[in-house]
Amino acid sequence: MISGFATSEETKKFSEKFLTENYNSVQNLHLSNVGIGTYLGEPDSKTDEMVTEAVKKSILSGVNVIDTAINYRAQKSERSIGKALSELISENLIKREQVFICTKNGYVTNDGDIQEDFMQYVMREFGQSGIVKEGDISSGYHCMTIPYLEDQIERSLKNLGLECIDLMYLHNAVEGHPEMSKSDFLENLKKVFEFYEGKRKEGKIRFYGMATWECFRATSDNAMFLSLEDVVKIAQDVGGNDHGFRFIQLPFNLHFDQAMMLKNQTVHDKQKSILDSALELGIGVFTSVPLMQGKLLEWAKSKPIFADASPSVGLLQFIRSTPGVLSPLIGQKSSQHVDENLEVMKTKSMSKSEYDEFVKKLVS
Numbered sequence: 001m002i003s004g005f006a007t008s009e010e011t012k013k014f015s016e017k018f019l020t021e022n023y024n025s026v027q028n029l030h031l032s033n034v035g036i037g038t039y040l041g042e043p044d045s046k047t048d049e050m051v052t053e054a055v056k057k058s059i060l061s062g063v064n065v066i067d068t069a070i071n072y073r074a075q076k077s078e079r080s081i082g083k084a085l086s087e088l089i090s091e092n093l094i095k096r097e098q099v100f101i102c103t104k105n106g107y108v109t110n111d112g113d114i115q116e117d118f119m120q121y122v123m124r125e126f127g128q129s130g131i132v133k134e135g136d137i138s139s140g141y142h143c144m145t146i147p148y149l150e151d152q153i154e155r156s157l158k159n160l161g162l163e164c165i166d167l168m169y170l171h172n173a174v175e176g177h178p179e180m181s182k183s184d185f186l187e188n189l190k191k192v193f194e195f196y197e198g199k200r201k202e203g204k205i206r207f208y209g210m211a212t213w214e215c216f217r218a219t220s221d222n223a224m225f226l227s228l229e230d231v232v233k234i235a236q237d238v239g240g241n242d243h244g245f246r247f248i249q250l251p252f253n254l255h256f257d258q259a260m261m262l263k264n265q266t267v268h269d270k271q272k273s274i275l276d277s278a279l280e281l282g283i284g285v286f287t288s289v290p291l292m293q294g295k296l297l298e299w300a301k302s303k304p305i306f307a308d309a310s311p312s313v314g315l316l317q318f319i320r321s322t323p324g325v326l327s328p329l330i331g332q333k334s335s336q337h338v339d340e341n342l343e344v345m346k347t348k349s350m351s352k353s354e355y356d357e358f359v360k361k362l363v364s
Contacts, residue, residue, distance in 0.1 A: 043112030142176025
């Protein structure tokens, strides 16, 4: 098990090897304004090797934000990341303290290394052991009970080969429990935050957050809607001013633009977008699906505004330059895609005036 966690001193040293303007300072850490995601791919050994190599190449290209989840590729994405970290550290190419490792729990998952029917695995591993009881698993195959989350944290630590995870997200919890009332959800969320605060004290996680799909982008009359201000208040009630709830993740791209365009949140009695709300509340925002799993690339090729860069670089440049965004998380497995996407790390993000001019051209 690799000891340590991302630190201010070492992430700064890491950033100084590259173009330092491409790092954001948050929670006294220096984090790359592009991160790597590890969602897609089959749970097979070939993809294991591709993900491991893509993570290694991304880190050596200046990326120190690594995102995954225990259910991605049925636990195998975490293991591929763990292998990449172990190899880079053993070769003295990086230090553990230079990279920010994020994972997620909540979804019910099987194990891609065990050839067993999904439900047989779930019943044997979680049901027979008493980790989950009847009614614990939602219709969306989500579970946010403390025994289950406890089990999942321990598995993630083992999969990653780490003693401490930098950021643990509760994964799509609102979306995963469509049948739960808002009051019941917030009551359960408080228990989860209490649990995460305990794990911080044990040194098993450094920060926690919520990785979401819809709840922070929905209109306030939508059953999926969640107020970020309410969530922060719960964290403050549980952990005081030094609470560990410091990050969220949500989709943001030129199609999913609600995070920037929709003023659905209320902070100090003022209507704001989720990105502006997060800035005011001191919450960092990582964004997912910057290319909509490649669907935006063909569209971007036809736009003159992207003529000076490849479509992926142009799209990443827009997102990482958007105020309030820490890093878009780009999924990449092939060496070719890593090379193409991370060309963006060789140039600075847009200044405010450049960004405003870009947006003006984009909507014209």
